[in-house]
Amino acid sequence: MELLVASAVGLLTAAGIYLVLRRRTFPVILGTSLLSYAVNVFLFATGRLATDAPPILNKYAEVTYSDPLPQALVLTAIVISFGMTAVVVMVALGAYLSARDDNINMDDTAPAQGEDA
Amino acid sequence: MSLFLIAALPFLGALFPALLIRAGRNASASSAGLATGLAFIGLMLHAPAILRGEVVKVGIDWLPTLGLSANFFLDGLGFLFATLILGIGLLIIVYARFYLSRQDPMGQFYTYLLLFQGAMVGIVLSDNILLLLIFWELTSLSSFLLIGYWKHLPEGRQGARMALTVTGMGGLAMIGGMLILGNIAGSYDISVILQNKEAIQSSDLYLPALILILIGAFTKSAQFPFHFWLPHAMAAPTPVSAYLHSATMVKAGLFLMARLWPVLAGTPEWFYIVATTGLITMVIGAVIALFKDDLKALLAFSTVSHLGLITMLLGMGTKLAAVVAVFHIINHATFKAALFMSAGIVDHEAHTRDIKRLGGLRHVMPVTFVIATVASLSMAGIPPLNGFLSKEMMLTEVSETNWLQSPYAMSILATIAAVFSAAYSFRLIAHVFLGPKRDDYPAKPHDPGFGMWASPALLVVLVVLIGLFSAKLVGPLVAASASAVIGGEKLPYYSLKLWHGVNAALYMSIIAVVGGLVLLALHRPLERLWNALPRPEAKVMFDAIVRGLTALVQGVTARLHNGSLTRYAAIMVSFTVAISLYAYATGTLGAPTRQMQQAGVMPMVAWFCLAMAAICIVIFHRRRFVALILIGIVGLIVSMSFNYLSAPDLALTQISVEVVTIILMLLALNFLPKETPVETPLFARLRDGGIAIVGGLGVGGLIYAMLVRDFAFPSISGFHIENSYKGGGGTNMVNVILVDFRGFDTFGEIIVLGIAALVIFALTEAVLSTRVRAYLLNRKPDIEQAGDSHPGMMVVVTRMMMPVALMVAAYIFFRGHNLPGGGFIAGLIAAIAVIMQYMASGFGWATERQRFPYHGIIGSGVLIAAATGIGAWFNGQPFLTSAFGYVHIAPLEEFEIATAALFDLGVFLAVVGAVMLALESLSRFAWQPGTASEHAMDINPARDDAEQDMKEA
Known part of the structure; x- marks a missing residue:
């Protein structure tokens, strides 16, 4: 099981990095989404893996629980990463509509602006 | 008067002149004079004790772990300087009232002046060197504002920049010296440092500390070779020159040397550096x-x-x-x-x-x-x-x-x-x-x-x-x-x-x-001789140095920061991988301590689907719709895995976030190109692939290494498990952590989420106010559209689903404290219920029925959460301490009431508002006149103009 989770995290990270290194906004956004999955699962897994042990107190029996702390952190991370994705999507969309170009890099031949203030 | 008040009065007073300038120049000047005068009287009340040789001390621990405390003390030296600062300050305030002309913004002037005064008083009263450093930098900043007060004069601006550069640089050196000094003495409190003369002077670090501190003092007090900024600071209005550049600020360096005299002076190093510098400065300045x-x-x-x-x-x-x-x-x-x-x-x-x-x-x-x-x-x-x-x-x-x-x-x-x-x-x-x-x-x-x-x-x-x-x-x-x-x-x-x-x-x-x-x-002939002699011009040299440094920095920046985001990302990933490899190569890794768990068939299948989806995304990412579907699969499997691995809350959150994210991306894709062109040569793709694989291996390896080992240090999770019910009153530990133990974190998170949504809204407003709007209004869809944009079937189903979905949200919300659920998840579900209406019935229809602006919903959520937190104060508890009790009302079972639920309501509202505001903003791009159907369901017998339609038909 550990091997499966670790390799899945690795795979998601690799796919995410590859897409982040593309030149257009949409693949980069997909890449950051994949990286978010990878990071969230990574953080969650730092509490170690457990099956059939949800962190819900059982008043009637002594049972083991999975680690609740990383779960709480990851829960907010999931929601925040939605917020982040939404902002990035918005920036990408605004840029594309304004410039009709979704390339993420500045044109190498154009002089950099805002240096001689 | 307490030393705290004396130090704070100028800062408090700084608020008034800028405001009272509307009531006239006299009111503005009087308020400045009043604050200074009060502080001066307060200081004089201490005079008898100080002149008897006593020392007045006050202090509170601020960040004791860092050695930073807000300690003030007043001894003879501090008293002398404070008297000069406040006494001459008072005279300057009177003088400046008549010196400044009608065109000069006098309120600003007095505010800057009082800020400076407060910083100076802070320096001379501080009993903690870290506190002193803060005030020290404040004097540099306020002096910058005052020198550049006449913004229209280029000499003023240049002089201000030069003064800030020189004294700021000296301040940086001094921070280093002070930290060394504090380290040797074992405390950052000046009164303690002053007791440790032997330890400091015998330390190997005495000389570096001395030199660094002296650089700070010399730059501030305009000692050779840093003296050149002072004449250029004369571009300031004369009251500033009289106050800062003769009576007070330039004496801060002297103050510091005098303050540390007991521990630093008396060595040959001190004598030769300080006395020689002073002597040279004295002669050069006079000539x-x-x-x-x-x-x-x-x-x-x-x-x-x-x-x-x-x-x-x-x-x-x-x-x-x-x-x-x-x-x-x-x-x-x-x-x-x-x-x-x-x-x-x-x-x-x-x-x-x-x-x-x-x-x-x-x-x-x-x-x-x-x-x-x-x-x-x-x-x-x-x-x-x-x-x-x-x-x-x-x-x-x-x-x-x-x-x-x-x-x-x-x-x-x-x-x-x-x-x-x-x-x-x-x-x-x-x-x-x-x-x-x-x-x-x-x-x-x-x-x-x-x-x-x-x-x-x-x-x-x-x-x-x-x-x-x-x-x-x-x-x-x-x-x-x-x-x-x-x-x-x-x-x-x-x-x-x-x-x-x-x-x-x-x-x-x-x-x-x-x-x-x-x-x-002999002045006339001497002057001719002086003018004939070549002599170094400090400003020219300073400007040349600054120009050189600027050119260097611009060169480096242009090289590293060339506008290619791809390159930054590649450098970042490669660098992270490199330092991780270094850490792996030099560190030690213990043997695995945990048994691997057996994986069943289902996890294998899920892993296979996930792996296939991830690989396919990479292969098919140019076809953007396909990639979107594939990423949906990844999200789904991740949610399932959370569920399988005993994290039901995460599973619920992930799956609902998944829904909104995909909708969001679909909305965006409506406008973006549907295909990604091939731009990079094969070798670049192979190189990126190489970086990606190494990065993936690193992250995967790291988490694997963690998963097969136990915690290196005892985890704090045990505390949460033990106290979740006893202290937080809930059995769902994840929710209790969110709304109770780490409620302050959550409070921050909903604020961030709200800010993100507002940023999206603002961006939309900004983009739509440009010529993009005209383009969008006349835009023709670039792919074939479905014949029926609001299918009747879907409209009917979503409307019936709405109350059900909201009910589910309410259920998830209420059970959250004890079972998987809570404000975050309930908020997402409620948002999805509303989004369904937008999708099925159209933007125009849904907007018309939207009664509360989403900004308001976000704001009320944050306010409710804050109010819940503040409520704890009335109970004599710290912010966000929760309280809970159990009630029993006749026909119902006994149930729990917790303030944490109110906090969770704030979370719920903030999430609903943020998600909806983000999606609504995006949808506004698609709005075109004539597309909004007043009656999404074309069969609506209740509508007023149905008859008319029939007649026309």
Whole structure:
């Protein structure tokens, strides 16, 4: 099981990095989404893996629980990463509509602006 | 008055002048004067105790783990400086009221001035070096604002930048030195550091600490070779020059040397660095001052020279020299501030301060003439004025000091400085006020009103009185502050009096006065000689250095920061991988301690799907819709895995976030190109692939290594498991952590989420207010559209689903404290319920039925959460402490009421508002006139115009 989770995290990270290194906004956004999955699962897994042990107190029996702390952190991370994705999507969309170009890099031949203030 | 209040009063007072300027200039000035005056009175209430030799202390621990505490103490030295700062500050405030013209924004001026004053008072009262450093930097910043006060003058802006660069750089060096000092002494409290002389002076780090601290002190006090910024700071309005650049701020460096004198002084290093620097500065400043034609520049260089004098005295390291230094600080502040104010009056009335264009002013400005003459004579060291007293004592000290193995070297140089000092003082009187009345002044000069000359006149009265009755008037103050400088040890014998008999100092004084008169007589030929000599121009050198550094920095930036985001990302990933590999290669990794768990068939299948989806995304990412579907699969499997691995809350959150994210991306994809072109050559793709694979292997390997080992240190999770029910009143530990144990985190998170949504809204507004709007309005869909944009079936189903979905949200919300669920998940579900309406019935239809703006929903959520947190205060508990109890109402089972549920309601509202605002903003891009259907369901028998439609048909 550990091997499966670790390799899945690795795979998601690799796919995410590859897409982040593309030149257009949409693949980069997909890449950051994949990286978010990878990071969230990574953080969650730092509490170690457990099956059939949800962190819900059982008043009637002594049972083991999975680690609740990383779960709480990851829960907010999931929601925040939605917020982040939404902002990035918005920036990408605004840029594309304004410039009709979704390339993420500045044109190498154009002089950099805002240096001689 | 508490020292806290004294230190805070200028800062509090800084609020008012800028506001009260609307009520007039007098109101503005009075509010500034009132704050300063109150602080001054508060300080004077401590005078009897301080003069008895007591020390007043107050303090609270601020960040004790960092050694940073808000400790203040008032001893003789601090009292002397605080008196100068507040007393002269008061005079300057009066003077500036009449000096500034109607065009100058006076409110701003007083606010800056009080900020500066507060920072200075903070420096001299601090008992903690970290606190002192904060105030120290504040003085640099407020001085920057004041020098550049006349924003329209380029000299003002350049002078301000130069002052900030030099003193800021010195401040940085000083931070280093102070931290070393604190480390050696084991405490950042000055009173503790002062007890550790042996430890500090025997430490190997003594010299580095000394040099760094001295760089800070020398830059601030304009000591050679950092003296050049001070004359350029003269572009400031004259009240600023008089206050900051003669009486107070430039003396901060002296203060610091005096403050640390007990632990730093007395070593050969201290003597040679400090005394030599002071001596050189004193001579150079005096010589340059004689050849300056600008009245303020002359005074600026004379200030440099006098600061050098005091530095030299402190550098000698003897107790007597320290006494003289303290005495001269008082005297210099009085006559120099008076001189600056007189120079300001001349400038104000004659519209020039070029000495070459002045002369004979005594006929038209008798009052100013008297004030400036008395102050100048004191500066020249003429008895019976106070400048004479301290100069005599200085010369005595010098004549008894060996420097460079010669008993005379220092005396000779000091006498030269004294000669030039007398010369420029005489020149000021002779060339500005004496001589025949001229008829070519730029304006008609005359004495100003009482308000303007009152302040310098008062100071000049002090100059005379201190000269005549020094022992009575300032004797106790000098004694108290000098004994503070030398660390509370017994003061040596000295006497503050005019006549010390015939001694070396008297001869040197006579030489100085006579030499000064000779130099004045020879001024014209000397000036020709001076102008013919080549000499280094500090501003040119400074500008060249700054230009060089700027070019270097721009070169480096342009190289690294070339606008290619892809490149930044690649560098970041590669660098992270490289340092991780380094850590892996050099660190040690223990043996696995955990048993691997057996994976069943289902996890294998899920893993296979996930792997296939991830690989396919990479392969098919150019076809964007396909990639979106694939990423949906990934999200789904991740949610399932959370569920399988005992994290039901995460599973619920992930799956609902998944839904909104995919909708969001679909909305965006509506406008973006549907395909990604092939742009990069194969080798670049292979290289990126290589980076990606190495990165993936690294992350995967890291988590695998963690998963097969136990915690290296005991985890804090046990606490949460144990206290979730006892302390938080809930059985769902994840939810209790979110709303209770780490509620403050969650509070921050919902604020961030709200900000993100508002950013999206603002971006939409910004984009839609440009010509993009016209493009969007006329835009033709680039792919074929479905025939029916609002299918009746879907409309009916979503409307029926809405109450059900909201019910589920309510259920998830309420059970959240004890079972998987809670505000986050419920918020997402409620948002999805509403989004369904937007999708099925159209944007226009849904917007019309939207009663509360989403901004308001976000805001109310944050406010409810905050109010819940504040509620704990009324219970005498810290912010966000939750309370809970159990109630039993007849027909119902016993149930729990917890304040955490109210907090969770805030979370719920913030999430709903944020998600909806984000999606609604995006949808607004698609709006086109005529597309919004008032009646999404075309079969609506209730609608008013149905009949009409039928008739037409």
